[in-house]
Amino acid sequence: MAVPGKKASKQFSSSTTSMASDEDLQIYCQPCDEEGTRLPAHGYCTVCKEHLCKTCFTAHKINRLSKHHTLQDATNMPKVLQQPSTSIHTGLLYDLTLSCRKHPKEMIKFYCNDHTECLCSVCVTLEHQATSCNVNYIPDISGDILDSKEYQVILNAVNTTSDKFQQILKDVKDMTHKSNSSLKDALDDIKKFRQEINQRLDVLERQAEDAAKVIEQENNKHRKAVETTCEDITKSLKISSGKIKQLNTTKQADRLFIDLKLAEKTIKNMERQLITLSSFDIKEHNFQSNGVILNLFKTEKSLGTLTQKAGNTECQSVQIKSRQSSHVGKICVETSKDEITCNITGMTLVTPDLLIITDYNNDAVKMVDTSSQSVSDQLQLDAGPQDITRFTSTELAVTLPDKETIQLIIISSNKLIKRHTIKVDGKCYGISCYQGKLVVSFPNPSKLQILDINGTLLTTIDEKNNFNCPCYITCNRSSIYVSDYVMKTVTRLNWQGDVIGSYSGMSFPTGMSLSDDGTVFVCDEGRNVIEEISGDCSTGKVVLQDQKTPQAVCWWGKTKKLYYSCDNLGEKYGNCIHIYNLS
Structure with missing residues (x-):
């Protein structure tokens, strides 16, 4: 019987019940044979059920995931090519053909329990070492996954999630239809509102003047706040600088070290304030008349706004309640x-x-x-x-x-x-x-x-x-x-x-x-x-x-x-x- 994924040797009899003589039989390294290189077997792993060449045999003894496996040397190893006894495990062993997203040339073979991630050998070596992560070889832990409780849970979750997306699609279609209908009603209201507009331009002018005064007051208030902040920080830094210089002059190394480290942290924290202060910019203003209002309405600067109905709680206009x-x-x-x-x-x-x-x-x-x-x-x-x-x-x-x-x-x-x-x-x-x-x-x-x-x-x-x-x-x-x-x-x-x-x-x-x-x-x-x-x-x-x-x-x-x-x-x-x- 041919081993899945392996090439049959011309000198090897596939029957596991009749064995050829030692002179007629040559056993090769199965991992190397899978990659296209044919090397004589030097030993055998009873866990992996594979014959190994000298290089693979040595690596098998030191690799973190296989160093505890039981190995047999050339004298004691089986003289026929072995097939794993559990067919489920064999299928899984040779089903590891999914490429790693980070390292496309490597196959996913391992699972990190700590980070719940599937990994290739490069991922394990670089990011999930044994000293920090609990990593398993997938064929060693996947044997009971078929028809398992986890299989049922995840399958149900997939179906449930799919149903939710379908429901969202249906809801969006319904909401779109209702929204478009409401827009037609809103346009009718706009036409009615247009007929009711009666206010004069002097009201808007006073509002513009009040707005300009508010901006002016805010500008002066913020300028004063910035002045106070900058003066206080400058004064504090000057005192700190003088103290540091004094400690250096008086050779107080311990105190100087402490003050330097504290100053370094203080400066780092003040950089946030620098970002805020440096980004402040007092804008200049001018007046741009609304041509539509000037020529047609001569009153309002806008007809109004489209607001969402009270059914949407995420952004509706509500009266903020008093809280205890x-x-x-x-x-x-x-x-x-x-x-x-x-x-x-x-x-x-x-x-x-x-x-x-x-x-x-x-x-x-x-x-x-x-x-x-x-x-x-x-x-x-x-x-x-x-x-x-x-x-x-x-x-x-x-x-x-x-x-x-x-x-x-x-x-x-x-x-x-x-x-x-x-x-x-x-x-x-x-x-x-x-x-x-x-x-x-x-x-x-x-x-x-x-x-x-x-x-x-x-x-x-x-x-x-x-x-x-x-x-x-x-x-x-x-x-x-x-x-x-x-x-x-x-x-x-x-x-x-x-x-x-x-x-x-x-x-x-x-x-x-x-x-x-x-x-x-x-x-x-x-x-x-x-x-x-x-x-x-x-x-x-x-x-x-x-x-x-x-x-x-x-x-x-x-x-x-x-x-x-x-x-x-x-x-x-x-x-x-x-x-x-x-x-």
Whole structure:
């Protein structure tokens, strides 16, 4: 009987019941024979059921996956070509013909239990060594997969997922039909509204004057704030410089070393403020008359807007309800690995009891158990992480602005594990994910980019006067929300990059989080408040006030809990996550 995938030797009798004499029989190395090279057998592996040449025999004894196999030398090895006793295993052994995506010339032969990935031998050697990963040879573990429970579960999941996509297709068709019908009704309303327009141009003129005064006041206010910030930082750096020089002059090496390292961390943190300050630009303005209004209507600058009906909770215009707030407590996230005060710049909840945060100052991502109120794991990175988002129940993406990369992380066995990185073309800042699409902000030059989870660039949204310094991002099916530190707004865009709403009147908006009914929680560092705004950015209401420079925020609707961090270098605020109940 011929072994699957092997060439039969002319000197070898295929019968396993009658054996030829030693003079008439020559056994060859089966692995080499499969590759087209015919070498005499030097030994035999009882586990692999294969004859081996001298080179393969030696390699078999030292290879990590086969060094524990039982080997027989030339004297004791079988004198006929052997076939594995279990036909299922044999079929699997020679079914390893799927190429590795990373290394197309290599076949997938191994499985990493820690990373749940199928691997080739190159992957195992380079990224999944035995000291760090639990790797199995696929034929050794695949024998029971046929008609197994796992087979049934995955097959059912495939069918269920297919049904969901079919349902989505049906829903989209139904929604498109309803939307097109509603547009016809809206056009009729526009015609009726056109007949009712009666206001005069002097009303619009006064509005324009008021708007110009507001811009002027905001310009002067921001200029003063920048002056104060720059003067304070310059003064602080001057004092630090003088102290360092003095320590160097007085030969106090220990103190000098400590102060130099602290200064290095301080400078690194101040670079974030430099990005914000350097990107600020006071715009000049002029007046461009609306020719349509001037010639036809002489009143309004627009007829109105098309708004979505109240059935869509993701972006409908709603009256922000009053909430009752109570302070639950705070969690200290400082650990023994931290070198300086924490700076929690981003956070996301995986479950009600599992909060993942980014600590920019200490170059770390931390896993926080909200039940025990403690840090359960800490992953050190090559640079300070700015923001974080969750794209599956166990997979996270983190922005590293100093490295201009996005670090992908998985949660496995209550541990944070680094995966690969995605290189981007600038200092990435905020990040959010919806259905496998990553939205990333870049403060300078100002832009947004939409990527898939593999890092492929799908869309670039340039400034176009819509934002000046985009910081944090959150998104859902219909909208992308961007907090702008310079324009002092939360801007709402659709997934094509068109601005469809804007909320102003803020001081320094930073971190955001979507609620379960489509509203957006926004931190305003300048006013020391957290505000809740409607999904269409038309209204807003302060839900927490007198907070110390709130920076990052996270909401969990089922428990009605709001988590936030403070943008403050003091240990009293920087090392803690604050928790509030909002009902």
